[in-house]
Amino acid sequence: MDTQAQYFESISLPEVLSIRTASEVYAKIIDQFRDSNNIILSLPENAEADLSFLQLVEAARRQAKATGKTITLSAPASGSLLKVLERAGFAEAFDHEDTKFWLHKEVTL
Secondary structure, three states, X not given: OOHHHHOOEEEEXXXXXXXXXXXXXXXXXXXXXXXXXXXXXXXXXOOEEOHHHHHHHHHHHHHHHHOOOEEEEOOOOOHHHHHHHHHOOOHHHOOHHHHHHHHOOOOOO
């Protein structure tokens, strides 16, 4: 494995994760994936998220998986982000990969 593939690069995101910051967040993710195969999204503890952020992250996860790259959250979803996941119906539809990504929990059968 080359050295680039084994390290994770962190992206610090703004406190407001909404439609107004979507293009900024998108650009950060795209730019980082040009330089690294593995990125960590670092969200502020008091981040305010909306549905557009969830959609952006879900699209990034799918693209990362399709291209053999990895994207993770630095900490489990909490606060505003967790509430949006629940209100939007994401949380109740989680599969084991979603649970691991968003909540940092392993699902065993």
